Amino acid sequence: QMNGPMRVNKSQTIQARLTEAAKLDPCQPAFWNNLGVLFLSLLIFDGARDIYDPVVKSFPQYTDALNNYALAQQGLGNIEEALSIFKAILNAAEDHFEALNNYGVALLQQQQYDVASKVLERALTINPGQYFVLSNLACAYAGSGCEEKAHDAVQRALELQKDHPMIKYNCGSILMRVAQAKRSTELFDQATRLISSNGDGDLTYGQCMSFGMLFHAHLACYAPGDQHYIECRNRAESYYKRAMDICGGEDIQAWNQHALLFLEEGDYNGAKCMLESAQRRATSIRTVSNNLGVSQHLLADFDAAEQSYMAA
8 A cells, every 4th residue: 555656765765675586595585585575576577586586496395486587487478388287286286275376367367267277266265265265266258258157257356355456356357258148238237336336446458458348348228318328338448548648658459449449329429539549549440441431331321432442
């Protein structure tokens, strides 16, 4: 709960003390492991990797350091390397709880939902009271199309920890997926309240896009002009705008999705302007050219529409 400068100062103090301890007794891997954890907590993944490289080579049986080394690789986008390390840990210590959970998350990133479900279920048999594992398991169930299981896992996670910001976001997102599969406005309303109750916080680009598209998809559940429709529409647009701000307006996916909102509402000029801006940023993206053609077509600018369709 520290602000930016306080967090930096505290982190620098911790780093200095851990480094001093490591110099006094450089053969104690726990000092280096804790220093690596500090870098992981600050999202300095390359620094964490460089700390763990010599540790895991000198102490290959130190599974906690191996687990954190895999997290550093995962943070750097080296998912296959991370998966390989998690597997090696579990071959040596099949009940390593943290490795099981982290392995499950890495499998989720690879969209291997069935395997992730089994791994995370195993983690829960070891420590059944961990809300974050239940939240991850719910994601795996939802990805596998097991809506009932996903819903049950969400409810159990919320019972254990209802105030954690990311649990709220994850559970709200999963409830939306379940609602979409069931065409359930009741579940969707529950998800909307859950996400809204937490404020918007510090979301990543990917999270903003995910929530924008989820709210966007659920416009189909309501009649235009309905209070729920207006709320969903405004939330979708808000998340798309935040995504555009985060990426500096350079990622055209947010522009394209935002334009679809205008198209669906019959604001063809709004959609056309948005898509022209997107096309200038990435002329090779086919869906942008196609949607621009639709906007021009509906505005009866047939020559321009033909050119856009041909470009697509």
